[in-house]
Amino acid sequence: MRVIARRGMTAATMQEIAEEAGVAKGTIYLYFKDRDALVDKTFERAITELLKRIDAALATEGTFEQKLRASLVAKFSYFQEHREFFRLYHALRYPEGKRRTQKQYDEQLARMASMIEDAMQSGEIRRMDSKRLALIITEAISAVMIRRVVEENPPPVSADIDLLMDTILDGIRSHS
Amino acid sequence: MRVIARRGMTAATMQEIAEEAGVAKGTIYLYFKDRDALVDKTFERAITELLKRIDAALATEGTFEQKLRASLVAKFSYFQEHREFFRLYHALRYPEGKRRTQKQYDEQLARMASMIEDAMQSGEIRRMDSKRLALIITEAISAVMIRRVVEENPPPVSADIDLLMDTILDGIRSHS
Amino acid sequence: MRVIARRGMTAATMQEIAEEAGVAKGTIYLYFKDRDALVDKTFERAITELLKRIDAALATEGTFEQKLRASLVAKFSYFQEHREFFRLYHALRYPEGKRRTQKQYDEQLARMASMIEDAMQSGEIRRMDSKRLALIITEAISAVMIRRVVEENPPPVSADIDLLMDTILDGIRSHS
Amino acid sequence: MRVIARRGMTAATMQEIAEEAGVAKGTIYLYFKDRDALVDKTFERAITELLKRIDAALATEGTFEQKLRASLVAKFSYFQEHREFFRLYHALRYPEGKRRTQKQYDEQLARMASMIEDAMQSGEIRRMDSKRLALIITEAISAVMIRRVVEENPPPVSADIDLLMDTILDGIRSHS
DNA sequence: CATGAATGAGAATTCATTCAT
DNA sequence: AATGAATGAATTCTCATTCAT
Numbered sequence: 001m002r003v004i005a006r007r008g009m010t011a012a013t014m015q016e017i018a019e020e021a022g023v024a025k026g027t028i029y030l031y032f033k034d035r036d037a038l039v040d041k042t043f044e045r046a047i048t049e050l051l052k053r054i055d056a057a058l059a060t061e062g063t064f065e066q067k068l069r070a071s072l073v074a075k076f077s078y079f080q081e082h083r084e085f086f087r088l089y090h091a092l093r094y095p096e097g098k099r100r101t102q103k104q105y106d107e108q109l110a111r112m113a114s115m116i117e118d119a120m121q122s123g124e125i126r127r128m129d130s131k132r133l134a135l136i137i138t139e140a141i142s143a144v145m146i147r148r149v150v151e152e153n154p155p156p157v158s159a160d161i162d163l164l165m166d167t168i169l170d171g172i173r174s175h176s
Numbered sequence: 177m178r179v180i181a182r183r184g185m186t187a188a189t190m191q192e193i194a195e196e197a198g199v200a201k202g203t204i205y206l207y208f209k210d211r212d213a214l215v216d217k218t219f220e221r222a223i224t225e226l227l228k229r230i231d232a233a234l235a236t237e238g239t240f241e242q243k244l245r246a247s248l249v250a251k252f253s254y255f256q257e258h259r260e261f262f263r264l265y266h267a268l269r270y271p272e273g274k275r276r277t278q279k280q281y282d283e284q285l286a287r288m289a290s291m292i293e294d295a296m297q298s299g300e301i302r303r304m305d306s307k308r309l310a311l312i313i314t315e316a317i318s319a320v321m322i323r324r325v326v327e328e329n330p331p332p333v334s335a336d337i338d339l340l341m342d343t344i345l346d347g348i349r350s351h352s
Numbered sequence: 353m354r355v356i357a358r359r360g361m362t363a364a365t366m367q368e369i370a371e372e373a374g375v376a377k378g379t380i381y382l383y384f385k386d387r388d389a390l391v392d393k394t395f396e397r398a399i400t401e402l403l404k405r406i407d408a409a410l411a412t413e414g415t416f417e418q419k420l421r422a423s424l425v426a427k428f429s430y431f432q433e434h435r436e437f438f439r440l441y442h443a444l445r446y447p448e449g450k451r452r453t454q455k456q457y458d459e460q461l462a463r464m465a466s467m468i469e470d471a472m473q474s475g476e477i478r479r480m481d482s483k484r485l486a487l488i489i490t491e492a493i494s495a496v497m498i499r500r501v502v503e504e505n506p507p508p509v510s511a512d513i514d515l516l517m518d519t520i521l522d523g524i525r526s527h528s
Numbered sequence: 529m530r531v532i533a534r535r536g537m538t539a540a541t542m543q544e545i546a547e548e549a550g551v552a553k554g555t556i557y558l559y560f561k562d563r564d565a566l567v568d569k570t571f572e573r574a575i576t577e578l579l580k581r582i583d584a585a586l587a588t589e590g591t592f593e594q595k596l597r598a599s600l601v602a603k604f605s606y607f608q609e610h611r612e613f614f615r616l617y618h619a620l621r622y623p624e625g626k627r628r629t630q631k632q633y634d635e636q637l638a639r640m641a642s643m644i645e646d647a648m649q650s651g652e653i654r655r656m657d658s659k660r661l662a663l664i665i666t667e668a669i670s671a672v673m674i675r676r677v678v679e680e681n682p683p684p685v686s687a688d689i690d691l692l693m694d695t696i697l698d699g700i701r702s703h704s
Numbered sequence: 705c706a707t708g709a710a711t712g713a714g715a716a717t718t719c720a721t722t723c724a725t
Numbered sequence: 726a727a728t729g730a731a732t733g734a735a736t737t738c739t740c741a742t743t744c745a746t
Contacts, residue, residue, distance in 0.1 A: 010186035014716060024732045026718080035716065090269075093322075125348045129331075132339055133348060135323055136316045143315030144308065146269075155305075163308055171347035172301045172309060190741060200707045202743080211741060362538035366720060376728045378722080387720060446618055446674070468700075477700045481683075484672065484691055485700060491671030492664045499663055507657075515660055523699035524653045524661060542737065552711045554739075563737065 001042050005084035009039055009091055046088045047104055050078050058111060064119035069165055072141055076157050079145050086149040089142070109134045125169075137168055177222050181260035185215055185267055222264050223280055226254050234287060240295035245341055248317055252333050255321050262325040265318070285310045301345075313344055353398050357436035361391055361443055398440050399456055402430050410463065416471035421517055424493055428509050431497055438501040441494070461486045477521075489520055529574050533612035537567055537619055574616050575632055578606050586639060592647035597693055600669055604685050607673050614677040617670070637662045653697075665696055 003020050004012045014035060018025045032038035057070035079086060092105050112134035119125045141164055148154040179196050180188045190211060194201045208214035233246035255262060268281050288310035295301045317340055324330040355372050356364045366387060370377045384390035409422035431438060444454045464486035471477045493516055500506040531548050532540045542563060546553045560566035585598035607614060620633050640662035647653045669692055676682040 008186070010184075013714085015714090025716085026733065027731055029717070030730070093266075123350055126350045128343070128348065129335075129339055132320065132331075132336065133343065135319050136340070136343055137348075139319030140312045140316045143311050147311055155308075159305075160308065163305060164312070167304070167309065167312055167344075167347070169347045169349040171343065171345045172304065172313075173345040174299055174302045189739090194708095201741090202708060203706055205742070206705070360538075362536070365718090370729095377720085378729060379727055381721070382726070446615060446678070475702055478702050480695070480700065481687075481691055484683075484688065485695065487671050487675055488668045488692070488695055489700075492668045495663050495667030496660065507660075511657075512660065515657055516664070519656070519661065519664055519696075519699065521699045521701040523695065523697045524656065524665075525697040526651055526654045541735085543735095553737090554712065555710055557738065558709070 001046050001088075002084055004039060004042055005046075005082075005087050008087060009043075012039075014038075043088055043091070044104070046082075046085050047092055047102075050075070050085075050089070051104060051108055053078055054108065055111065058115055064115065064122075064124045065165070065169065067115065068137075068168070069161065072161050072164060073157075075141060076145055076148075076161065079149055080157070083149050086146045090146065109138060112138060140164065140168065177218050177264075178260060180215065180218055181222070181258075181262075181264050184263060185219070188215075219264060219267070220280070222258075222261050223268055223278075226251070226261075226265070227280060227284055229254055230284065231287065234291055240291065240298075240300045241341070241345065243291065244313075244344070245337065248337050248340060249333075251317060252321055252324075252337065255325055256333070259325050262322050266322065285314060288314060316340065316344065353394050353440075354436060356391065356394055357398070357434075357438075357440050360439060361395075364391075395440060395443070395454075396456070398434075398437055399444055399454075402427070402437075402441070403456060403460055405430055406460065407463065410467055416467065416474075416476045417517070417521065419467065420489075420520070421513065424513050424516060425509075427493060428497055428500075428513065431501060432509070435501050438498050442498065461490060464490060492516065492520065529570050529616075530612055532567060532570055533574070533610075533615050536615060537571075540567075542566075571616060571619070572632070574610075574613050575620055578603070578613075578617070579632060579636055581606055582636065583639065586643055592643065592650075592652045593693070593697065595643065596665075596696070597689065600689050600692060603669060604673055604676075604689065607677055608685070611677050614674045618674065637666060640666060668692065668696065 003017045006012075007016065014025055014028060017038070018028055021028070028038065032041060053074040054071045057072075057074040058067050060067060060070055062070075079089075092102050109131070113130045116125065116130040116133050116137075120127050120130065144160050144164055148157075148160065154160070179193045182188075183192070190201050190204060193214070194204055197204070204214065208217065229250040230247045233248075233250040234243050236243060236246055238246075255265075268278050285307070289306040292301065292306040292309050292313075296303050296306065320336050320340060324333075324336065330336070355369045358364075359368070366377050366380060369390070370380055373380070380390065384393065405426040406423045409426040410419050412419060412422055414422075431441075444457050461483070465482045468477065468482040468485050468489075472479050472482065496512050496516060500509075500512065506512070531545045534540075535544065542553055542556060545566070546556055549556070556566065560569065581602040582599050585600075585602040586595055588595060588598055590598075607617075620630070637659070641658040644653065644658040644661050644665075648655050648658065672688050672692055676685075676688065682688070
């Protein structure tokens with residue numbers, strides 16, 4: 001995970017992975033059929049943990065706003081702990097050499113869309129294309145989160161979360 | 177450009193690039209110092225054209241809303257013409273193997289931020305962190321645009337543009 | 353034996369041998385110094401059984417013709433039982449990577465040559481180079497026997513044995 | 529060819545082949561897709577030359593005896609020139625694994641069988657199973673020829689040829 | 705200018721062998 | 726005695742780069 005996150009999916013070598021893992025090159029092949037399998041499995045594992053956290057947040061009781069904020073907190077804290085994974089998350093969306101998005105990413109979008117529809121039903125948010133909204137919200141959040149990872153001195157997490165919630169819910173237009 | 181866009185920055189081989197260009201491998205080295213230079217220059221060239229269009233849109237007279245919409249139209253129409261480049265644009269943000277973002281990306285963000293500040297000054301939009309807003313808006317737009325590229329039957333461009341403008345300006349909260 | 357016969361002396365892996373034997377890889381090294389020793393010993397064992405049968409046939413009382421036929425029957429019936437070993441027998445003659453023939457093969461040839469000399473002495477067969485004759489006869493027999501192993505529907509054993517005896521003893525020339 | 533003949537089909541390494549050929553490892557891959565292709569093609573090439581010579585001998589006018597002797601001379605002189613190939617010829621018959629390079633060998637046997645049938649027709653040799661005879665004769669010849677390659681001081685070629693012709697045509701039985 | 709054959713450093717993969725349990 | 730996880734040397738293969746033509 002660390003090596004792939006650091007070097008990227010193509011540049012990571014079996015040698016470096018072995019060294020980082022503290023085993024010999026050959027040992028890796030006892031656990032993964034080949035390099036491809038290793039990358040795939042590693043990728044899946046890294047992302048599964050994140051999605052589990054986000055789903056847990058979305059599953060809590062409360063208003064849409066509360067759930068959205070909770071999922072946002074989950075995402076931010078995950079990357080706070082695993083700064084290196086931002087590149088994996090990045091690749092999740094449009095993996096090299098494939099035109100399709102990753103299944104897990106699409107599933108997460110679908111869950112977000114369904115939550116949005118519920119909120120529309122309850123009148124909490126306006127009626128709009130739920131799938132597109134899910135995409136826009138997810139990526140807006142990711143953008144800030146990924147940016148934080150590479151920033152020397154990012155603002156407090158709460159500031160970014162508040163800004164995102166504020167922008168998503170009320171837009172940027174002035175209402176004076 | 178085509179090969180790099182198709183295969184990705186790491187997977188593109190000099191052989192395939194030469195074939196697509198209709199020249200011999202060696203010939204490439206008459207025009208580029210090495211593979212790195214080729215990738216960098218190609219990347220820059222692909223992106224410069226896009227940024228030029230966006231900047232032109234931003235430079236027009238009018239309200240913030242008008243300029244934002246114009247830049248959005250520019251971006252969408254560019255990728256309508258160059259579907260394959262979405263992967264390059266993708267890489268623009270966090271190039272493999274580097275922790276830094278690409279200079280051009282940061283510059284574009286800065287221009288957007290300064291436009292946002294002008295709009296805040298004029299009272300057109302609320303006072304918020306302009307840099308973060310620039311990031312959020314840019315990425316929300318990119319998310320939809322990139323998604324369109326891989327969609328079989330994307331909705332009409334105007335629908336996506338309207339949705340984005342609407343969401344960015346007014347948020348998703350219901351005001352009944 | 354089975355694995356080496358099936359895969360060949362070079363392609364057989366310790367892993368597959370261990371699996372077929374129902375033991376762990378490491379266990380093999382309690383019984384054989386290394387892979388080379390295993391292959392050599394296995395080879396020897398497989399061939400010793402065959403040579404014992406042939407020698408028994410040659411040791412019976414009777415005319416040269418009777419003894420030759422008996423040894424032929426022994427050889428054919430052995431490979432009838434152990435079809436997979438033909439590849440081992442094949443390697444017996446000119447082992448890969450060595451220029452020398454296998455000792456046991458040479459010894460068998462020598463025994464055959466001495467039997468031929470006895471038959472010359474007794475006037476049963478013509479005076480010719482006994483060593484070359486032993487070689488020619490042995491290989492002619494092997495050729496048919498090996499061919500039988502790979503044939504879908506080989507002719508009856510007796511037909512092949514009769515043909516070989518006939519050809520060896522009387523040649524192919526017409527005497528009409 | 530030389531390396532494969534010397535080391536065997538499995539033990540020959542790309543490194544040694546490259547060195548013997550006086551090129552770099554990578555260069556080989558410009559001419560052969562992979563190791564397998566190299567071995568197959570090399571093998572085929574080595575054998576084609578031999579079979580061409582034998583066929584030329586068989587195609588001459590004359591009695592069966594004359595043609596057989598001519599083909600025998602061809603075979604002996606080929607291996608006189610290319611001593612190292614005996615191992616390739618050896619492998620031709622029952623290649624490790626189950627490669628189908630065997631085809632050329634089978635074709636040659638078929639040609640020999642058809643020549644034998646002609647000789648039976650003309651009454652020059654006795655009526656017997658022509659396919660089995662072709663096999664027996666071919667392998668008897670090969671046996672002597674291969675043995676010559678590994679012998680320190682082989683007898684004169686003519687002696688071996690005479691012995692083979694004599695044995696094949698008239699058998700070993702005494703007619704006193 | 706252009707070529708493309710040749711290069712060789714570097715990466716992935718295999719497998720005989722070891723050794724702590 | 727037996728195990729099998731771990732090792733790493735050896736091998737195949739890729740591809741950016743060079744250079745004689």
